Structure formats: C-alpha cells, structure tokens
Amino acid sequence: MQGIANSVLEGLRLVATLDLRLWEIVALSLEVSLSAVAAATLLGLPLGAAIAVGRMPGRRAVIVALNALMGLPPVVVGLAVYLLLSRAGPLGEFGLLFTPPGMVIAQTVLILPIVAALCRQSVEDAWREYEEQLRSLGVQGLRAALTLVWDIRFSLVTAVLAGLGRACAEVGAVIIVGGNIDGVTRVMTTTIALETSKGDLPLALGLGTVLIAIVFALNATAEVIRGAAQRRYG
Amino acid sequence: MILPLRLEAVAFAAGGREIIPPLSLEVGAGASTIILGANGAGKSVLMRLMHGLLAPTAGRVAWQDADPKRVRRQQAMVFQRPVMLRRSAFANVVYALEAAGVRAGERRARALDALREVGLLGLAERPARVLSGGEQQRLALARAWALHPEVLFLDEPTASLDPSATREIEAVIRAFDASGTKIVMATHNLGQARRLGDEVLYLHQGRLVERAPVERFFKEPSSAEAAAFIKGELPWV
Numbered sequence: 457m458q459g460i461a462n463s464v465l466e467g468l469r470l471v472a473t474l475d476l477r478l479w480e481i482v483a484l485s486l487e488v489s490l491s492a493v494a495a496a497t498l499l500g501l502p503l504g505a506a507i508a509v510g511r512m513p514g515r516r517a518v519i520v521a522l523n524a525l526m527g528l529p530p531v532v533v534g535l536a537v538y539l540l541l542s543r544a545g546p547l548g549e550f551g552l553l554f555t556p557p558g559m560v561i562a563q564t565v566l567i568l569p570i571v572a573a574l575c576r577q578s579v580e581d582a583w584r585e586y587e588e589q590l591r592s593l594g595v596q597g598l599r600a601a602l603t604l605v606w607d608i609r610f611s612l613v614t615a616v617l618a619g620l621g622r623a624c625a626e627v628g629a630v631i632i633v634g635g636n637i638d639g640v641t642r643v644m645t646t647t648i649a650l651e652t653s654k655g656d657l658p659l660a661l662g663l664g665t666v667l668i669a670i671v672f673a674l675n676a677t678a679e680v681i682r683g684a685a686q687r688r689y690g
Numbered sequence: 691m692i693l694p695l696r697l698e699a700v701a702f703a704a705g706g707r708e709i710i711p712p713l714s715l716e717v718g719a720g721a722s723t724i725i726l727g728a729n730g731a732g733k734s735v736l737m738r739l740m741h742g743l744l745a746p747t748a749g750r751v752a753w754q755d756a757d758p759k760r761v762r763r764q765q766a767m768v769f770q771r772p773v774m775l776r777r778s779a780f781a782n783v784v785y786a787l788e789a790a791g792v793r794a795g796e797r798r799a800r801a802l803d804a805l806r807e808v809g810l811l812g813l814a815e816r817p818a819r820v821l822s823g824g825e826q827q828r829l830a831l832a833r834a835w836a837l838h839p840e841v842l843f844l845d846e847p848t849a850s851l852d853p854s855a856t857r858e859i860e861a862v863i864r865a866f867d868a869s870g871t872k873i874v875m876a877t878h879n880l881g882q883a884r885r886l887g888d889e890v891l892y893l894h895q896g897r898l899v900e901r902a903p904v905e906r907f908f909k910e911p912s913s914a915e916a917a918a919f920i921k922g923e924l925p926w927v
Binding site: 603608 | 773
C-alpha cells in the first residue's frame with residue numbers, strides 16, 4: 457500500500473513540476489486524437505445522416521455493420537492500417553508508418569464507425585419529427601440529411617465525445633502504427649503501457665491522472681457549450 | 691395554374707387496414723374547402739394524399755399541371771404541430787424560400803414581407819423554437835406565405851392553440867384567401883369551418899359522405915352521419 461501511495465505522490469509531483477518530456481507526450485496525444493476526431497466528425501456525421509434518411513436496398517445490413525464496427529478492437533485496426541501503410545502496402549509510398557499522421561489515420565478508422573453510428577441514430581429520430589415538414593418544403597436526400605445534422609448539432613456533441621473518449625483511451629492502434637518511438641510517436645497511453653512494464657509506476661500514474669483530467673475537462677467544456685446553446689435555440 | 695386537383699378512385703391502406711376506400715373528387719380554385727369529420731375519419735390522410743406526402747395505394751392524384759416540380763412548388767402545408775428549425779424565425783422562412791429555388795437576392799425581402807404579414811416582424815431574429823405555440827404556428831404560415839403558393843393545405847392548424855392565438859391564425863388564413871390562394875383545411879371545429887369555409891367535404895370512416903356549401907351543410911345536412919356529427923359537436927364549439 458505504502459508503495460502505491462508513494463508512486464501516486466511521485467506521479468503527481470512529476471505532473472506538477474511540468475516535466476518537459478512529459479508535456480510533449482501529452483501534447484502529441486492531444487494532437488493525434490483531436491485530429492482523428494475532427495476527421496471522423498467531418499466524414500462520420502454526413503455518412504451517418506445519409507444512412508439515416510436514405511432509402512437504399514440493404515440499408516438494415518449497413519446499419520448492423522456500422523453498429524458492429526463500433527466495437528472494432530484497436531489492435532485489429534492497428535494491424536490493418538499497419539499493413540496498408542507499410543512499405544509493401546498500397547499506401548507504402550507515402551511513408552506514413554511510424555509517424556503521427558499514420559496514427560491519426562488509424563484512430564480515424566477506429567472512431568469513424570462510432571461517430572457515424574451514433575449520428576445515424578440521432579438523425580433518424582429527428583427525421584421522424586421533421587420528415588413531413590421537410591418533404592412538404594421539397595427537401596429530401598442529402599440536403600435533408602445536412603439540414604438535420606445542423607439542426608441537432610447540440611445532440612451530436614455526444615457522438616463526437618464518444619469518439620474522442622475512444623481515441624484518447626486506446627493504445628492498441630497507436631502502438632502498432634506509431635511504434636511508440638520516443639520523442640516521435642510516443643503518446644500517453646503507449647507511455648503508460650511501456651512504463652508500467654518497465655516498473656516505473658510514478659510516471660505511468662502521473663500520465664494516467666493527466667489523461668483522465670483532460671478527458672473530464674473536454675467533456676465538461678462540451679457540456680457547458682451544449683447546454684448554453686440548447687437554452688438559446690430551444 | 692396547377693388547379694383543379696383531381697382524385698381518381700384514390701384509396702389508401704396501411705398495415706392491411708383500409709383507411710380511405712376508393713374516392714373520387716375534384717377540387718377547383720376559388721372557394722375555401724373545409725374537410726370535416728370526427729377524429730380518425732381520415733381527414734389528415736386525405737390531405738396528405740392530396741399534398742403528395744402519402745402515395746395512394748390505388749388510384750391517381752392528378753393536377754391540371756403535369757410538371758411535378760411546378761406542382762410541388764405551388765403548394766404549401768401547415769401542420770397541426772409546426773416543425774421549426776433551430777435557427778431564427780427569419781432564417782426559417784429563408785430556408786423555405788431557398789428550398790423552393792427562389793433566387794438569393796429575393797429571399798430577404800420576401801421573408802420580411804411574410805413575417806410582417808403574420809405580425810412577427812418584431813420577433814424575426816428570435817430563435818424559432820423558443821416562440822410560443824401560437825407564434826410558431828404564425829411562423830409556419832409566414833413560411834407558406836413567402837412561397838406564394840396556389841394551394842395551401844392546413845391540417846387542424848389551431849387544434850392545440852388558445853382562442854386568441856386561434857383568432858390570429860384565422861386572420862392570416864383569411865388573408866391567404868383574399869390574396870387568391872386556395873384554402874384546403876381539415877378541422878373538427880365547426881365554428882371555424884363556418885367562419886373560414888365556403889364548402890364542406892364531410893368524411894366518415896374514410897368515405898366522402900357529403901359535399902355541400904357551408905350554409906347548407908349546417909342548416910340541412912343531407913346525410914345522417916353529418917347530421918349526427920353537427921348535433922354532437924355543436925355544444926362544444
């Protein structure tokens with residue numbers, strides 16, 4: 457017990473003293489995960505909305521597949537993206553393996569289904585309310601989908617936050633595609649895994665604390681914005 | 691001109707239940723048409739078939755004009771519960787104009803004109819969803835007004851409003867009528883039917899049992915169902 461308490465204290469001291477190396481790791485983590493969330497949001501919201509209002513054959517199968525993909529194991533995504541980006545792979549010529557952009561791609565693949573699936577459900581619920589009015593105005597298809605996404609944008613914050621949570625928390629995809637190279641592709645989760653296996657618990661615990669604090673802060677900010685906007689627009 | 695509208699043996703069934711048995715009728719320009727009937731008589735379904743929100747399971751809905759785009763463009767509908775987008779009242783009207791393909795340069799003036807018509811100019815910048823029920827319904831009418839439709843369908847537009855909001859809505863509906871827009875309105879409010887209608891279509895269990903000028907319908911209904919409806923309903927007006 458004494459050992460754990462000391463480790464926690466030491467970890468918090470590391471955080472409090474602004475260890476430069478540690479903050480570089482935190483910054484890269486945020487950069488990678490926020491980029492992935494941005495990409496997944498840009499692609500996932502229109503995709504989810506299009507599936508919600510679309511009436512194509514095989515739609516139910518697409519929905520089942522999308523929902524199932526929410527549970528993609530990060531290591532499997534990491535492996536697939538690794539194969540794509542490796543020298544011999546189809547995207548090998550871009551040299552993205554073991555770079556932060558490669559990690560962004562892997563995390564985007566990982567969270568795109570989450571954002572799209574949750575968006576699809578929200579937009580479909582809204583479509584039930586808006587459908588007659590929009591069709592009466594002659595609006596359907598892609599235009600209806602984009603109108604709905606914009607109109608329920610405050611509820612969609614939840615879908616984006618779910619993606620963000622997943623991106624920040626996962627280790628499997630970034631460690632395979634990034635390679636956990638010190639100073640280049642080392643992020644919070646990979647550092648925690650590495651330091652724990654090396655026995656350096658204070659650093660692992662310190663980073664864990666920072667990780668949780670960041671996720672809380674992002675969620676709190678989003679909730680405040682969402683609440684204010686909802687009160688303003690009804 | 692997209693009118694007259696002809697329903698040729700139009701029927702509608704859902705889930706194996708026949709809601710509208712084959713029905714034929716013609717709706718021409720001019721006189722305001724009120725669709726009357728008890729709850730579940732098929733008023734809303736009939737109106738949605740006319741407006742094109744529902745496809746008939748048999749028969750044909752034919753407008754004078756064969757071009758589907760012009761037909762869509764020349765009609766508007768106001769629902770019992772207005773659906774407003776999360777943006778300002780003004781932006782809601784502009785959205786409708788944009789969807790109708792009105793040139794960008796014209797939208798602003800037409801939207802402001804419509805908001806003035808329904809008395810909402812002062813609330814133009816207010817988010818539409820925080821307006822009161824009556825204001826939202828007037829905004830729905832402004833959205834329709836801006837489109838200058840040839841036909842306006844109204845599905846129980848005042849059913850969930852208080853008497854003063856109802857009066858305001860009725861005033862706007864009269865203005866539509868005065869401007870030459872054909873009114874087709876479903877209601878079960880007999881007083882409103884008398885105030886706004888010229889002719890009545892009376893529906894009973896999906897069947898069109900009576901079609902008559904308003905005065906005659908209320909004085910001497912020719913069908914037993916309509917007579918019973920008027921008798922049963924009048925005390926509540």
